Amino acid sequence: MSAAAPRDATTAFARTLVDEWVRGGVEHAVLSPGSRSAPLALAFADDPRIRLHVHLDERSAAFFALGLGRATGRPAVVLCTSGTAAANFHPAVLEASHGGIPLIVATADRPPELRGVGAGQTIDQVHLYGDAVRWFVDAEVPIDRPGSGETWRELAARSVIETAGPPAGPVHLNLPFREPLLPTGAALVDAPGRPDGGPWLRETVSGRVLDDAALTALAARIGATPNGVITAGWDAHVSPAVVDAFAATTGWPVLADAVSNLRTGGHVVSIYDILLRDPVRAAELRPDLVLRLGAPLTGKATSQWLADLPTLLVDPDRRWVDPARRAHEVVDADTEPLLVALTERLTERQTGRTDGSSARWTAHEDRTRAEVDAVLDRWAEPFEGRIARDVMAALPDGAALVVASSMPVRDLESFAAPRTGVDVHANRGVNGIDGFVSTVLGIAAGHDGPTVALVGDLCFLHDTNGLLGVAERGLDAVFVVIDNRGGGIFSFLPQAQLPDHFETLFGTPQPVDLAALAAVHRVPTVEVTRAAALAPTVLDAINAGGVGMVLVRTDRADNVARHREIFELVRNLPHSAKKT
Ligand SMILES: Cc1ncc(C[n+]2csc(CCOP(=O)(O)OP(=O)(O)O)c2C)c(N)n1
Numbered sequence: 001m002s003a004a005a006p007r008d009a010t011t012a013f014a015r016t017l018v019d020e021w022v023r024g025g026v027e028h029a030v031l032s033p034g035s036r037s038a039p040l041a042l043a044f045a046d047d048p049r050i051r052l053h054v055h056l057d058e059r060s061a062a063f064f065a066l067g068l069g070r071a072t073g074r075p076a077v078v079l080c081t082s083g084t085a086a087a088n089f090h091p092a093v094l095e096a097s098h099g100g101i102p103l104i105v106a107t108a109d110r111p112p113e114l115r116g117v118g119a120g121q122t123i124d125q126v127h128l129y130g131d132a133v134r135w136f137v138d139a140e141v142p143i144d145r146p147g148s149g150e151t152w153r154e155l156a157a158r159s160v161i162e163t164a165g166p167p168a169g170p171v172h173l174n175l176p177f178r179e180p181l182l183p184t185g186a187a188l189v190d191a192p193g194r195p196d197g198g199p200w201l202r203e204t205v206s207g208r209v210l211d212d213a214a215l216t217a218l219a220a221r222i223g224a225t226p227n228g229v230i231t232a233g234w235d236a237h238v239s240p241a242v243v244d245a246f247a248a249t250t251g252w253p254v255l256a257d258a259v260s261n262l263r264t265g266g267h268v269v270s271i272y273d274i275l276l277r278d279p280v281r282a283a284e285l286r287p288d289l290v291l292r293l294g295a296p297l298t299g300k301a302t303s304q305w306l307a308d309l310p311t312l313l314v315d316p317d318r319r320w321v322d323p324a325r326r327a328h329e330v331v332d333a334d335t336e337p338l339l340v341a342l343t344e345r346l347t348e349r350q351t352g353r354t355d356g357s358s359a360r361w362t363a364h365e366d367r368t369r370a371e372v373d374a375v376l377d378r379w380a381e382p383f384e385g386r387i388a389r390d391v392m393a394a395l396p397d398g399a400a401l402v403v404a405s406s407m408p409v410r411d412l413e414s415f416a417a418p419r420t421g422v423d424v425h426a427n428r429g430v431n432g433i434d435g436f437v438s439t440v441l442g443i444a445a446g447h448d449g450p451t452v453a454l455v456g457d458l459c460f461l462h463d464t465n466g467l468l469g470v471a472e473r474g475l476d477a478v479f480v481v482i483d484n485r486g487g488g489i490f491s492f493l494p495q496a497q498l499p500d501h502f503e504t505l506f507g508t509p510q511p512v513d514l515a516a517l518a519a520v521h522r523v524p525t526v527e528v529t530r531a532a533a534l535a536p537t538v539l540d541a542i543n544a545g546g547v548g549m550v551l552v553r554t555d556r557a558d559n560v561a562r563h564r565e566i567f568e569l570v571r572n573l574p575h576s577a578k579k580t
């Protein structure tokens with residue numbers, strides 16, 4: 001190479017981005033093969049501080065990166081080549097956006113002179129994901145000019161800040177590269193980072209706390225209401241101990257969805273979804289005020305019961321997740337400090353309420369749960385509600401449970417008992433049944449303990465490309481697949497009464513042998529045929545290590561019948577003698 005050879009800007013740019021991302025806390029990169037993305041692919045591969053995951057299918061790659069973001073709270077970078085590859089990231093970008101998950105999306109692109117002229121593998125990637133991203137940049141082609149290094153560092157460092165939000169969400173860097181794409185061997189353009197080894201940019205953030213007057217007014221309102229409830233959905237961002245202390249002080253129960261990670265503590269009610277299907281109890285238990293933490297509860301029965309009740313919506317990120325328009329007042333403050341401050345204020349007025357509604361609820365919780373559990377325990381054949389209950393109960397402390405959309409997330413809400421020690425994850429941002437296998441494997445890659453998934457057959461089938469190469473990834477995950485041969489959820493909906501169309505348009509059973517399909521990917525399957533065998537089989541599969549499947553077959557019609565039997569049983573339990 002002669003002394004006059006131009007310095008290599010492309011390689012320097014790629015290595016600078018990776019260095020800056022690492023300084024910002026990025027540990028994982030996920031990529032799919034391609035040529036235009038080669039500069040960054042090589043920079044990731046050559047940096048020992050990065051754990052690199054390569055996935056053929058971009059849709060799977062992006063969901064894997066989403067899973068990493070879920071498990072670690074830090075962004076993974078997902079990289080692809082130009083063209084339709086970038087479009088395959090879209091579902092995961094949407095879930096990251098609506099689910100509030102950090103994710104740095106890097107799409108390689110052709111340089112400007114090759115756009116709009118019919119060049120191969122070229123589409124318009126500018127603002128490809130619309131307003132689903134927190135930040136978009138169509139970067140400049142890397143060139144050697146004074147100050148480029150600083151621009152590159154600022155780009156990567158800012159992407160880390162922007163993806164953290166609040167609210168956290170995806171950012172999109174569209175990165176055009178001009179050939180040559182591989183290192184030229186010439187000296188690199190100089191792009192030194194901060195000498196202390198830290199990121200180029202740091203952000204100072206302040207929490208959102210209510211001022212004194214607002215806090216006093218809110219505490220007065222809550223303190224004057226003995227008959228209130230707290231509801232906790234996903235995305236609540238508060239620790240169970242703080243919610244429990246607040247519940248103790250107000251005397252209010254915590255109706256906690258399993259996906260809130262708050263279904264633990266002495267004031268928690270887990271049986272509400274079944275309980276409130278009984279119109280008599282639903283009327284008896286009607287509160288005067290609702291404090292909502294995180295997203296709404298999942299089940300329809302509870303959400304209808306909550307209609308028209310005065311609701312305080314704690315919404316620190318102003319995400320306005322209030323599809324049924326329940327909110328009467330939006331409280332714009334970080335949940336944890338808000339509840340701590342309210343608990344202090346309320347404690348000054350009184351120490352623990354005895355006239356709160358919590359006692360009534362917990363009596364129902366104990367009694368109704370025992371009745372429901374006794375019926376479930378008597379059913380020897382696998383029942384989907386019991387599967388959800390038993391998987392949650394069987395997990396060792398430190399496990400992550402990833403629950404799929406459709407019936408699994410609903411059954412977990414209806415049937416899982418309170419417990420500590422499990423991190424529950426679900427793609428509830430847009431409730432897709434896509435990308436699930438990859439999300440689970442991404443969570444497994446970012447989580448220290450065992451990872452177990454609860455998923456229906458169609459959701460599992462939707463993303464079996466996520467299993468490509470799984471036996472070589474060194475991951476541990478157990479997929480508990482409920483094979484009811486189709487979409488069991490639709491049997492609960494009015495279309496179940498359309499016999500001419502139901503199976504073809506909604507049930508859609510797939511003629512696939514799931515165990516054989518898993519075997520193609522060298523994933524072993526154990527089939528469970530007795531309900532009582534599920535928990536020990538899941539534990540065995542965890543202990544075996546690697547990725548495995550536990551298959552449980554159920555019948556859709558029988559499943560609906562047994563759900564209804566449970567609801568009927570609860571309606572027929574003796575009601576309290578007291579007339580309301
Ligand atoms: C990407 C996507 N496509 C379609 C749907 C609509 N959908 C919701 S549930 C469901 C069926 C899921 O079946 P399965 O995973 O077997 O769970 P089950 O209903 O049997 O519990 C479908 C197609 C969706 N939520 N997401």
Ligand SMILES: [Mg+2]
Nearest residue numbers: 456457486488
């Ligand atoms: Mg199914």
